[in-house]
Amino acid sequence: MNVSVVGSGYVGTTVAACLADLGHDVVAIDIDQEIVDTVNAGETPIHEPGLPELVETHAGGRLRATTEHDALTDTDVTILAMQTPSREDGSIDLSVLKAGTRDTGEALAEKDGYHLVVVKSTVIPGMIEAEIEPVLEEASGKTAGEGFGVAVNPEFQSQGSAVEDFMQPDKLVFGAEDERAFGALHELYNPLVEANDGVPVVETGQREAAMVKYANNVFLAGKISLINELGNICKEFDVDSYEVADAIGLDERISERFLRSGVGWGGSCFPKDTDALRAAARSVDYEPQLLDAVVGVNDNQPRRMLDLLAQHVDLAGNRIAVLGLAFKPGTDDIRGSRATVAIDGLLERGADVAAYDPVAADAMAEKFPDVEYVESAAAALDGSNGALVLTDWDEFGALDDEFETMADQVVVDGRRIVDPREGMTYEGLTW
Ligand SMILES: NC(=O)C1=CN([C@@H]2O[C@H](COP(=O)(O)OP(=O)(O)OC[C@H]3O[C@@H](n4cnc5c(N)ncnc54)[C@H](O)[C@@H]3O)[C@@H](O)[C@H]2O)C=CC1
Numbered sequence: 339m340n341v342s343v344v345g346s347g348y349v350g351t352t353v354a355a356c357l358a359d360l361g362h363d364v365v366a367i368d369i370d371q372e373i374v375d376t377v378n379a380g381e382t383p384i385h386e387p388g389l390p391e392l393v394e395t396h397a398g399g400r401l402r403a404t405t406e407h408d409a410l411t412d413t414d415v416t417i418l419a420m421q422t423p424s425r426e427d428g429s430i431d432l433s434v435l436k437a438g439t440r441d442t443g444e445a446l447a448e449k450d451g452y453h454l455v456v457v458k459s460t461v462i463p464g465m466i467e468a469e470i471e472p473v474l475e476e477a478s479g480k481t482a483g484e485g486f487g488v489a490v491n492p493e494f495q496s497q498g499s500a501v502e503d504f505m506q507p508d509k510l511v512f513g514a515e516d517e518r519a520f521g522a523l524h525e526l527y528n529p530l531v532e533a534n535d536g537v538p539v540v541e542t543g544q545r546e547a548a549m550v551k552y553a554n555n556v557f558l559a560g561k562i563s564l565i566n567e568l569g570n571i572c573k574e575f576d577v578d579s580y581e582v583a584d585a586i587g588l589d590e591r592i593s594e595r596f597l598r599s600g601v602g603w604g605g606s607c608f609p610k611d612t613d614a615l616r617a618a619a620r621s622v623d624y625e626p627q628l629l630d631a632v633v634g635v636n637d638n639q640p641r642r643m644l645d646l647l648a649q650h651v652d653l654a655g656n657r658i659a660v661l662g663l664a665f666k667p668g669t670d671d672i673r674g675s676r677a678t679v680a681i682d683g684l685l686e687r688g689a690d691v692a693a694y695d696p697v698a699a700d701a702m703a704e705k706f707p708d709v710e711y712v713e714s715a716a717a718a719l720d721g722s723n724g725a726l727v728l729t730d731w732d733e734f735g736a737l738d739d740e741f742e743t744m745a746d747q748v749v750v751d752g753r754r755i756v757d758p759r760e761g762m763t764y765e766g767l768t769w
């Protein structure tokens with residue numbers, strides 16, 4: 339199939355490269371010239387394991403990039419993968435997606451024959467009919483369901499394992515209102531379904547598909563907040579919450595995944611999607627009490643880390659090592675990272691921060707230019723009066739003698755990654 343992907347960010351680039359690898363001819367369309375040049379040079383605009391190999395293999399062949407939306411007229415399917423960020427009140431800001439949808443619609447005006455527009459961006463149920471389809475109709479001069487189809491196809495890939503998640507999905511969710519749209523989606527995903535024998539394909543309505551995406555994310559965020567609350571209580575009772583989690587995870591109804599307690603969840607989507615669903619609920623006069631608590635527990639975890647550290651070290655005027663800036667290992671993304679909250683709190687309390695991350699320091703330097711960024715965990719620890727561990731990069735688990743160079747060996751671990759040792763004052767956040 340000939341496929342266009344509008345928006346070549348974290349999701350769009352991965353989807354475009356994977357679909358090219360599955361045998362489709364793909365054009366990635368982005369307004370950012372630098373991204374387009376990078377992809378066409380066979381390189382990746384983002385840090386994502388496995389992606390460089392795919393882009394290098396297919397760029398110039400089955401994968402190309404352009405800033406021209408007209409390129410989509412040569413394709414059968416257009417996937418919209420633009421950002422849907424939060425507004426101040428938590429609701430989603432559709433302006434970028436709508437502008438890109440207009441560009442898409444204008445190009446569609448020139449297209450002969452049926453075309454499927456697939457919304458992969460995360461949007462609240464109802465917004466497709468109310469805000470996206472009308473823009474496509476107006477810009478293209480065509481009618482949805484006739485001149486073109488619209489489908490919702492949420493993406494469940496995680497950063498750091500996006501390629502693997504796309505190529506070996508737990509499920510595919512197709513939301514559409516007519517058979518032609520379902521047919522085109524089946525054709526698009528056929529190579530993936532063939533490669534993943536038995537992968538469930540859920541066919542449902544547009545609204546349900548949109549809600550599945552939010553439900554999936556808030557359920558996982560809620561699971562982590564629940565284990566964090568249990569973990570906080572465990573800590574007070576001198577109970578190792580990881581032993582408790584290992585045991586309850588054996589119950590298949592609970593499952594062992596997403597039971598790692600600590601400093602909490604960040605990222606580009608858990609915070610945005612929980613906020614968006616809370617705002618959507620309030621817009622229809624429903625008070626989302628449990629979702630509010632899920633966010634409340636998460637907001638508190640970095641504060642609890644600072645309080646624990648402050649029990650052992652005077653933060654004002656002392657050097658504190660911050661190990662890990664990315665919101666999770668395997669990515670350079672700092673959106674919603676717990677480290678941003680922790681650094682904010684440390685600076686507020688007058689600490690001198692020495693921060694280290696293997697790939698995310700440049701991004702954090704844009705946010706906190708006055709913090710000292712160092713080249714290794716060892717350099718961050720050297721002379722420090724305390725350390726906070728905020729991302730579970732494997733290399734932090736391998737640290738050993740490096741702790742001996744600290745002025746005061748006080749480590750508060752928010753990810754259960756450091757091995758406590760003799761001479762170290764070690765505090766686990768939830769154990
Ligand atoms: N980041 C993730 O792992 C996941 C994100 N999502 C959802 O997917 C959507 C995209 O997220 P990300 O990839 O993280 O966003 P992103 O911000 O990394 O990428 C969006 C891209 O769209 C481009 N763009 C903006 N306007 C455009 C236009 N008019 N024409 C062409 N390109 C345009 C931007 O330049 C940018 O490169 C969001 O709705 C997000 O909630 C869903 C699953 C996973």
Ligand SMILES: O=C(O)[C@H]1O[C@H](OP(=O)(O)OP(=O)(O)OC[C@H]2O[C@@H](n3ccc(=O)[nH]c3=O)[C@H](O)[C@@H]2O)[C@H](O)[C@@H](O)[C@@H]1O
Nearest residue numbers: 493494495496497562596597598602603604605607665666
């Ligand atoms: O919509 C999205 O963008 C994506 O959001 C998450 O993926 P992602 O945010 O990339 O990463 P996760 O592995 O889910 O981790 C999110 C946060 O939860 C934290 N986490 C995760 C698991 C756990 O047990 N404990 C825990 O604190 C991580 O450290 C991280 O800060 C979902 O897992 C994806 O399915 C979804 O597609």
